[in-house]
Amino acid sequence: MTTHLTQTKPPVLSVVLPVFSVVLPVFNERESLAELHRRLSSVMIALAEPYEIIYVDDGSRDGSGDLLAAIQQNDAQVRVLHLSRNFGHQAAISAGLDHASGDAVIVLDADLQDPPEVLPALLAQWRLGFDVVYAVRRERKENLFKRSAYDIFYRLLRQVANVEIPLDAGDFCVLDRRVADVLRKMPERNRFMRGIRSWIGFRQIGVPYNRAARFAGQPKYSLLKLLRLAFDGFFSFSYLPLRLASLFGLLVSFLGFLLSVWTVYKRFTLPEFPSGFATIVVGVMFLGGIQLIALGVIGEYVGRIFDEVKQRPLYIIGERRGFDDERQAPDA
Structure with missing residues (x-):
């Protein structure tokens, strides 16, 4: 009697890809991170769709990186990118976009001035078929000088830019997968993401919201950094x-x-x-x-x-956490 042994294949584990990827650049925001993650997680869970949260530690020096590592250990939906040094807000956003895998990529700041509770309104427009949904600041909880400077900058940029850049629209937005893929291919180093976002086209719409005050800490955009960002906007999109x-x-x-x-x-x-x-x-x-x-x-x-x-890389990753490949990576 011959016995035939049948080989059973190991079960194939299905990988659930996220529908939403949330990208948050972080620089010295330790005081805000716990509250930010609590509020953001509540909003994402309520959406009842697979999601991932990608924190990009942009060379923080206040212990934000250690806190992000702890958050990642306790939440399987969290991914953390530790950049080798501070490369700047726009480069940190680009790093997050390069590692986001969701059908919709959400970009917002980590200081809670962009309330996570606004996300359902933005995602509703994305579900209607818009490729880019950007948040338009209706109110700003900042001092008169800064509000006036922003108003002048946006209106002056709108007049001189060779593309139409929406007034009072920052980096807070939802990007469709194909838009995120296009942005990933943009090679320029001096990035002004809200301008690049307008330049690429596709179907875009703005959603007004009230910009909140900082939850804690001091603004990380100094006057010099704001001027540098303004110069990037002017010189990148106008002759x-x-x-x-x-x-x-x-x-x-x-x-x-x-x-x-x-x-x-x-x-x-x-x-x-x-x-x-x-x-x-x-x-x-x-x-x-x-x-x-x-x-x-x-x-x-x-x-x-x-x-x-x-042709230097836009950023350098020191360490990945929560991704399939968590090795230290000197490449961008």
């Missing part, structure tokens, strides 16, 4: 600064020509017409100032070209 430099040059040359004609005329009509030292000094300083401004504008564009030519 107007270069054109203004050319127009200033033409205007100054024309004024110089008129002044020379006037000087010759006065010399012939007034034999004792005095030559003024002050006029020379003012003229030299005025021309020098215009030249320096023009060189500075050109330098901003050349600096960005230099960044692109070097």
Whole structure:
């Protein structure tokens, strides 16, 4: 009697891919993380769909990275990317997008100024077929100076940009999978994500919301960082600064020509017409100032070209947690 042994194949475990991926750049937000995760998890659980939360630790120095590691240990839906140093808010968003696998990718800040409770309203528009749903700030709980600066910046950028960038729309948004894939392929280093998001097109809609005050801590965007972000917006999406430099040059040359004609005329009509030292000094300083401004504008564009030519990675990952591959990774 022959006995046939039948080999049984091990059961294939089905991997449930997330429907939603939430990307949160984190820099020195230890005081807000516990409350943020509690509120965000409540909202995501209520959606009753598979999800993942990707925290990107952008080189925090206040212990945020250790707290994120603890949160990840206690929540299987959490993934953590630890960048090797602080690469900046926009680079941290890009790192999260590169590792998000959901059908819809949600981007919001970790300081609770973007309330997680607004997410269902944004996702409702995504379910209606919109590829990009961005949150529009109806109110800002910030001081008058900062509110005024933001208002001026957004309205000025809207006028000079070569694409239509929505007013008062920050990085808080929902991106369809195909939009996230397009953003991942964008190679530029000096990133202004809300501008790139407008540039790519697709079906987009805004949802108004009231921007809350910070839950705790101090703003991480200093005046210098805000100015740098504003410059990225202007110089990445407008050639107007270069054109203004050319127009200033033409205007100054024309004024110089008129002044020379006037000087010759006065010399012939007034034999004792005095030559003024002050006029020379003012003229030299005025021309020098215009030249320096023009060189500075050109330098901003050349600096960005230099960044692109070097082809350095946008960010470097020091460690992954919660992903299938958790090894330390020096590559981007």
